[in-house]
Amino acid sequence: MTKHTQLHDAMIIGGGPAGLSAGLVLGRARKHVVIMDEGRPRNHVTRETHGFLTRDGVSPAEFRSIAREQIQAYPSVRFVEESAVSVAGSDGDFQVTTSQGKVYRAKKLLFAVGKKDRLPVIEGLGDVYGKSAFVCPYCDGWELRDQPLVVIAKGEGAVHFAKVIAGWSDRYTICTNGPDEMTAEQREDLKRHNIPVYDTPIRLIDSSNGLVQQVVLEDGTRLPCTGIFFAPQLVTGSDLPASIGCQLNEAGSVIVDSFGKTNVPGVYSAGDAATEMYQAIVAASMGSMAAAGLNSELLMENWNRK
Numbered sequence: 001m002t003k004h005t006q007l008h009d010a011m012i013i014g015g016g017p018a019g020l021s022a023g024l025v026l027g028r029a030r031k032h033v034v035i036m037d038e039g040r041p042r043n044h045v046t047r048e049t050h051g052f053l054t055r056d057g058v059s060p061a062e063f064r065s066i067a068r069e070q071i072q073a074y075p076s077v078r079f080v081e082e083s084a085v086s087v088a089g090s091d092g093d094f095q096v097t098t099s100q101g102k103v104y105r106a107k108k109l110l111f112a113v114g115k116k117d118r119l120p121v122i123e124g125l126g127d128v129y130g131k132s133a134f135v136c137p138y139c140d141g142w143e144l145r146d147q148p149l150v151v152i153a154k155g156e157g158a159v160h161f162a163k164v165i166a167g168w169s170d171r172y173t174i175c176t177n178g179p180d181e182m183t184a185e186q187r188e189d190l191k192r193h194n195i196p197v198y199d200t201p202i203r204l205i206d207s208s209n210g211l212v213q214q215v216v217l218e219d220g221t222r223l224p225c226t227g228i229f230f231a232p233q234l235v236t237g238s239d240l241p242a243s244i245g246c247q248l249n250e251a252g253s254v255i256v257d258s259f260g261k262t263n264v265p266g267v268y269s270a271g272d273a274a275t276e277m278y279q280a281i282v283a284a285s286m287g288s289m290a291a292a293g294l295n296s297e298l299l300m301e302n303w304n305r306k
């Protein structure tokens with residue numbers, strides 16, 4: 001085990017929009033920071049990131065590469081491309097151990113570990129995910145506007161999706177992919193809006209070069225479409241926040257105040273890890289806020305020590 005004895009000001013675990021944004025703010029605040037990232041961002045499947053002012057349409061990889069290039073102008077920030085596997089210690093001296101057995105020390109921790117999507121098990125979904133099947137209309141609805149779509153969702157989630165997708169297309173069908181708990185009233189509401197609902201399980205998604213052509217149901221029904229929206233199950237990007245005592249809400253998000261502070265002294269969280277509003281620009285904004293909160297705490301501690 002290699003122990004890095006330098007006590008950094010902060011360790012940021014996760015180098016997506018949230019962690020990188022925090023790194024930029026802390027670098028400019030002259031703090032010694034490690035950004036540790038294992039390189040598995042939520043949106044790795046997509047070709048383009050949309051809705052981030054000045055970066056609309058760039059690939060997730062290009063987004064990160066521009067961010068890293070700009071952060072590298074601040075020499076007190078270093079990047080470590082490893083997984084953090086455990087955290088120990090307390091406010092003022094946390095120890096983060098990596099998958100390669102190295103140990104980094106930092107006064108404060110910032111979890112920007114994101115969330116992970118668990119896809120429904122449907123043959124062919126992996127071929128179209130991120131190319132013509134998406135999870136969020138704010139991210140990818142514009143590209144699929146006015147097109148024939150299939151929404152794969154269940155229950156209350158299906159009804160909510162139906163109402164939201166209506167902002168981008170009025171040609172869509174709901175597939176619950178098996179028996180569903182939607183109430184008669186909800187079904188009537190969808191019927192009134194001329195939205196067909198199919199309960200038959202999906203046999204497969206037919207596509208060519210990542211572009212969906214039709215959704216085929218177990219009973220042979222074919223639903224031609226050029227795009228899919230579906231609701232994945234979301235889980236926390238890492239168990240580390242919980243392992244050190246951070247409280248999570250029912251959605252698995254770390255509970256934070258407006259400056260990203262958790263219930264554990266010296267521990268912050270930002271981005272998808274700490275919200276259910278999944279947008280890169282929101283994650284970056286939360287990272288910036290958390291960095292300001294964390295920096296302010298360091299400054300006050302330093303001030304009071306003298």
Ligand SMILES: Cc1cc2nc3c(=O)[nH]c(=O)nc-3n(C[C@H](O)[C@H](O)[C@H](O)COP(=O)(O)OP(=O)(O)OC[C@H]3O[C@@H](n4cnc5c(N)ncnc54)[C@H](O)[C@@H]3O)c2cc1C
Nearest residue numbers: 014016017018038040042043050084114139271272279280
């Ligand atoms: C298919 C899809 C398309 C999307 N399209 C858009 C879009 O067009 N526009 C938009 O605004 N948003 C989009 N999003 C949402 C967007 O991806 C997220 O809101 C954003 O990535 C959140 O940033 P983050 O920094 O919180 O997390 P992430 O970007 O997920 O980054 C978290 C990082 O932490 C790392 N990590 C986790 N645990 C550890 C650990 N233990 N050690 C080291 N590293 C760790 C991960 O590997 C990852 O690199 C999309 C999401 C999906 C799923």
